[in-house]
Each structure stands twice: as C-alpha cells, then as structure tokens.
Amino acid sequence: MRPPRAPRTDRGRLLLVLALATAVTVFTATVPLLRDWFDLRVYHGTVHSWVHDGGRVYDYRVPGTPYGFTYPPFAAVVMLPMALVGLRTAIAVTLLLDLTALAAVARVLAGPGRWRHGWYGAVLAACALALFEPLRDTFSFGQVNLLLLALVLTDCLLLSTGRTRWAGIGIGLAAAVKLTPALFIGLLLVAHRRRAAAVATGVAVGATAAAALVAPDASRFYWTDALWDTSRVGRLDYVSNQSLQGVLARLGVESRPFWAVLVVLVLCGWAWRARRAAAAGDWTAAFALTGLTACLVSPVTWVHHLVWLLPSFAVLVRAGHPRTAAALYAVLCTSVVWLWFDDASGVDGFLGSNLYTWITLGLLVRLPVGHPPRTRRRTNVSTSATATPPDTAVPVMAAACGQPGPESSSAAEAGDAEGPAAVTGAGSGTGRFRVARSASREPTGSTCPAASNPQSSSSRASS
Numbered sequence: 001m002r003p004p005r006a007p008r009t010d011r012g013r014l015l016l017v018l019a020l021a022t023a024v025t026v027f028t029a030t031v032p033l034l035r036d037w038f039d040l041r042v043y044h045g046t047v048h049s050w051v052h053d054g055g056r057v058y059d060y061r062v063p064g065t066p067y068g069f070t071y072p073p074f075a076a077v078v079m080l081p082m083a084l085v086g087l088r089t090a091i092a093v094t095l096l097l098d099l100t101a102l103a104a105v106a107r108v109l110a111g112p113g114r115w116r117h118g119w120y121g122a123v124l125a126a127c128a129l130a131l132f133e134p135l136r137d138t139f140s141f142g143q144v145n146l147l148l149l150a151l152v153l154t155d156c157l158l159l160s161t162g163r164t165r166w167a168g169i170g171i172g173l174a175a176a177v178k179l180t181p182a183l184f185i186g187l188l189l190v191a192h193r194r195r196a197a198a199v200a201t202g203v204a205v206g207a208t209a210a211a212a213l214v215a216p217d218a219s220r221f222y223w224t225d226a227l228w229d230t231s232r233v234g235r236l237d238y239v240s241n242q243s244l245q246g247v248l249a250r251l252g253v254e255s256r257p258f259w260a261v262l263v264v265l266v267l268c269g270w271a272w273r274a275r276r277a278a279a280a281g282d283w284t285a286a287f288a289l290t291g292l293t294a295c296l297v298s299p300v301t302w303v304h305h306l307v308w309l310l311p312s313f314a315v316l317v318r319a320g321h322p323r324t325a326a327a328l329y330a331v332l333c334t335s336v337v338w339l340w341f342d343d344a345s346g347v348d349g350f351l352g353s354n355l356y357t358w359i360t361l362g363l364l365v366r367l368p369v370g371h372p373p374r375t376r377r378r379t380n381v382s383t384s385a386t387a388t389p390p391d392t393a394v395p396v397m398a399a400a401c402g403q404p405g406p407e408s409s410s411a412a413e414a415g416d417a418e419g420p421a422a423v424t425g426a427g428s429g430t431g432r433f434r435v436a437r438s439a440s441r442e443p444t445g446s447t448c449p450a451a452s453n454p455q456s457s458s459s460r461a462s463s
Contacts, residue, residue, distance in 0.1 A: 013120045017127075024127045028136065037091055038062070040142025042069060044082050044090050050215075051083040057218040058226050070232050073219045074176040074211035075144070094142050101150035102129065108153045109284070109314035131333040137304035145307045148174040149291075152184055153311070155200075156287040159193070168196040172203025176211075180305070183294045187286060190271045191278035233300050239341050242356040243301035250344045250353060263297045270364065277369035285369040288312040292364045296357070306332065306356060312363045319368035328359055 041062055046069040049055035057076050061068045069076060082090050106125065129135055138145050151170035158167040168188065174181035182204065188197035212219040226232060234241075237249035244262050248254075270293040277286040291308030295301045309332070316325035340353035351358070 017120065017123045020124065020127045024130050028130060035137065035140040037087075037094075037140070037142040038067075040091060040094055041087065042067060043079050043142070044087050046076060047079050047083045050076065051080065056221075057215060058221055068232070070226070071144075071178055072176065072208065072211070073215045073222055074207045075178065076218065077211045077214050078177060091142065095139070098139055098146050101146045102135070104150045105146070105153055105310060108157050109311055111318075128329070132307075132310075132329070133332055133335050134304050134306035134309070137302075138307055141304055143304050144177065145305055148178060148181055149307055149310070152181055152291075153287065155184070155196070156283050156311075159196070160281075160283040164193070164196060166199075167193070168199030168201075169203050171196075172200040173207060175200065175204040176207035180294045180298055183297075184287070184290050186271075187274055187278070187290045190275045191286065193278075236300065237344075239337055239344060239353050240302045241300050242295070242303060242306065242337070242354065242360070243298050244296050244357065245299045246301065247354045247357055251350070266293060266296050266361075266364070273364070273367075273369060280370040282315075282370050284311060284318070285315045285367060288315050289364060289367060289369070292360050292367070295360050296364065303337070303356065306360070309360065309363070312367055315367055315369075321368065328363070331359060332356065 042060075045062055046057055046060045049060045050057050057069055057073065059068070085093070106129075110125075135146070137143070151174040154170040155167050158164060168185075171181060171184045171188070175185065185197055185200045185204070188194075188200060208219075235249075236245055238246070239250075241249070244266070245259055248259055248262075253259075270289055274286045274289045274293075277283070277289060288311035291311055295305060295308055298305070313325045313329055316322070316328075337353055337355055340349050343349060344353035
C-alpha cells in the first residue's frame with residue numbers, strides 16, 4: 001500500500017496541522033501526568049529559605065516531602081534571582097527560558113535548511129517535540145536540562161563553524177550547574193581541542209570558586225558530603241532511572257565494581273567513536289555520542305534527562321535514516337517503561353522497564369558518524385563539447401539517502417533541512433499504550449499506570 005502523500009495546498013496543510021495540534025493537545029492533557037513544577041518548587045524554595053530565612057542550601061525540603069536541592073552550589077547562586085519573585089512568576093519565567101532554549105536547540109540541530117518547509121514544517125516539528133516524553137517532563141517539572149543542552153550545543157555550533165575562540169564557555173557553565181555535562185570536556189580532550197577544553201575547565205572551576213566565595217558553607221558541605229550521598233537523589237531501582245546503574249539496580253545487582261567495569265567499557269567505546277566523528281568534522285555526531293554516554297554512565301538518569309538524546313535523532317535523519325529516527329523517537333513518546341512501574345521482574349520486565357536504556361545504548365553503538373554538514377561547491381561549467389557531463393547519479397543517490405544534491409541550496413543538508421520534520425511521525429505510536437491518569441506530584445515520576453500498591457514517595461527525589 002502506498003503511503004499517504006502530504007497535502008500540497010496551504011488549505012490541506014492547515015487542516016492537517018489543526019488535526020495534529022488537536023490530537024497532541026488531547027494527548028498531553030489526558031495521558032501524561034503533570035508534575036506540578038515540583039523541581040522548580042525545590043529550586044524556588046531553596047533560594048527563598050537561603051536568602052529570606054537564613055536557612056542552609058542543602059537543608060531545605062519541600063513541605064511534606066523528603067526532597068531538597070541536589071545540584072552544585074553554583075546552581076543555587078545562578079538561581080538567586082528567584083528569591084525576588086513569587087512561585088508563579090518563577091514558573092512563567094522558566095517556561096519562557098525553556099521555550100527559548102528549545103528554539104535554540106532546534107536551530108542548531110536543524111542547521112541552515114531549517115526554514116525549507118516554512119511554517120508547515122515548523123508546526124509539525126513543534127507537535128512532534130510536544131510528544132517527546134523527556135521534554136514533557138522537563139517542562140512539567142520545571143527542570144534545567146533543556147537550558148544546559150542549549151549551552152552545550154552552542155559550543156557544538158562554534159566548533160562546527162570554525163569559530164573556536166569562544167568554544168568551551170557553554171560547556172563550562174553547564175558543568176558548573178550540573179556535573180553530567182562535564183563529560184563534554186572529555187570530548188574536547190579526545191578530539192584534541194585542548195584550548196577549548198582549557199576554556200571549559202577554567203570556566204567550570206572559576207564558577208565553582210565564585211560559588212564558594214558566595215556560599216562557603218554550602219560548597220564545603222556539597223563537595224565533602226552531599227555529592228557522595230546518592231540517597232538524596234532517590235532509589236536507583238526506580239523505573240525512571242534509565243542508566244546502566246538503574247538496570248543493575250532493577251536486577252538486584254549491587255556490585256559497584258561490576259558497574260564500574262561497564263562504565264569503563266562504555267567510555268572506551270564512546271572515546272573511540274567520538275574521536276572519529278570529531279576528526280571527520282562531524283561535531284553534531286560527536287556531541288550526540290557524548291550526550292548518550294553521559295546518560296548511560298551517570299548513576300541516575302531520570303527520564304527527563306534524556307533530552308540529551310535529541311541530537312542523535314538529528315544525526316540519524318541527516319545520515320539518511322529518517323524512518324529509524326521516527327521509530328525510536330515514537331517509542332520515547334509512549335511512556336512505555338511505566339508499564340513496569342510496579343514489577344520489573346521477568347524477561348519482559350528486563351526488556352520493557354529498561355527500554356529507554358536499550359535505545360540509548362543502541363544509538364551509542366550504531367549512530368552514523370562522519371556525515372558533517374555539506375556545502376555547495378561552486379564549479380565553472382564549460383560549454384565546450386569536450387567538457388565532462390554532470391554525473392546524474394549524484395542527485396539520484398542524494399535523493400535516495402536524504403542528502404542534497406549539488407543543485408541544492410547552499411549549505412543545505414538533508415538532515416538539517418528535514419530534522420524537525422522527520423520526527424513528526426513520532427506521535428503515531430503514542431496511542432498504543434493506554435496509561436491511567438492519576439494526580440502525582442513526585443519529582444522524578446512521569447506517566448505511570450495506576451498501581452494497586454503505589455511506591456512510597458520516599459523512594460525518589462529531585463535531580
């Protein structure tokens with residue numbers, strides 16, 4: 001059966017967009033659980049307690065819960081302006097910041113061909129992004145992951161375009177706010193970008209030192225105590241933890257040496273592949289591989305942390321694998337792992353409850369590298385009879401693999417142009433999993449089915 005064609009008229013496109021927007025709105029309003037800005041309430045309450053009540057940063061707990069601040073002290077310093085406003089204002093500002101960050105991320109990943117499909121492609125991409133579970137959770141928790149991704153991808157853009165003078169600043173700031181992005185400093189080192197690595201390290205160390213001057217007691221406590229206390233974050237076996245450590249915890253494996261061996265193996269594979277990508281000038285793939293690895297090796301990777309997978313889908317589309325990208329993206333829209341919220345035992349539990357981890361690991365192993373953005377090469381075409389005729393195979397092969405031929409617009413890249421639109425099919429599978437709605441405000445939970453014996457709220461915390 002031939003797949004349906006996209007509408008060719010503006011009226012047909014408008015009707016399709018309205019239908020999709022309605023479906024996305026119904027889905028997001030009825031299936032995913034709204035998290036009541038829980039993590040933002042942690043941030044807001046922490047700085048208010050610190051500034052107005054004389055409390056200590058890491059002593060604050062959201063009323064009625066055991067959850068408090070878990071980030072480095074520099075993050076608390078950055079969030080100090082929250083002490084000047086109420087919670088509703090903080091929510092509004094956070095939404096604007098997240099939307100701005102998402103627009104910046106989409107701009108970097110889509111590349112110079114981002115407006116090829118005009119308003120139609122932009123709306124389809126927005127609908128697809130609204131379905132992506134890590135993004136849904138990031139917005140409804142009031143999380144910082146999207147802002148950190150935007151900072152890191154700014155350095156990716158600088159390196160890709162040869163403007164390396166300021167490269168490393170975004171990574172350094174992100175690493176000072178949260179430890180996970182520090183792995184991108186490792187990427188700069190394996191890619192032999194020592195100057196950028198030095199800049200990133202200097203910015204991270206400088207920001208941390210500045211925080212120590214502003215909050216010496218909090219800094220001392222964090223680096224000597226809180227950092228090493230994993231109980232502050234939550235239970236490792238909670239289904240939202242889609243890291244290697246989470247997989248082992250759900251299996252009942254508590255061996256730290258075994259986990260460390262797995263981490264070393266993953267890091268070795270990442271270093272090899274990321275170095276190849278950087279050497280080929282494919283910085284988007286190098287950054288994508290690093291984001292995947294950070295999610296795998298971190299002891300705790302809640303579902304909302306998986307926004308770091310977004311660059312991988314752009315790489316897949318650019319390399320000519322839009323169907324693979326759409327299929328994997330669709331799975332990450334379904335909240336399927338929560339079907340094993342109560343019981344992750346058995347083969348089905350092992351495969352299903354860790355499905356996002358398997359996708360992350362598969363992308364790390366199989367993500368195409370060495371496909372940097374292509375630019376049009378201008379050539380003088382001779383009209384003499386002896387001139388070599390153009391190779392007609394080039395545009396044919398380009399069309400087959402999703403890459404632009406020589407006649408494409410300058411600096412246009414198939415993945416870049418199609419990146420936002422390629423994931424529009426991601427929502428097609430979301431209706432397969434019916435998830436019951438319940439009023440949950442847990443900090444790391446997400447769309448989970450109603451449980452006969454719901455897990456105690458003391459098992460998980462903000463991250």
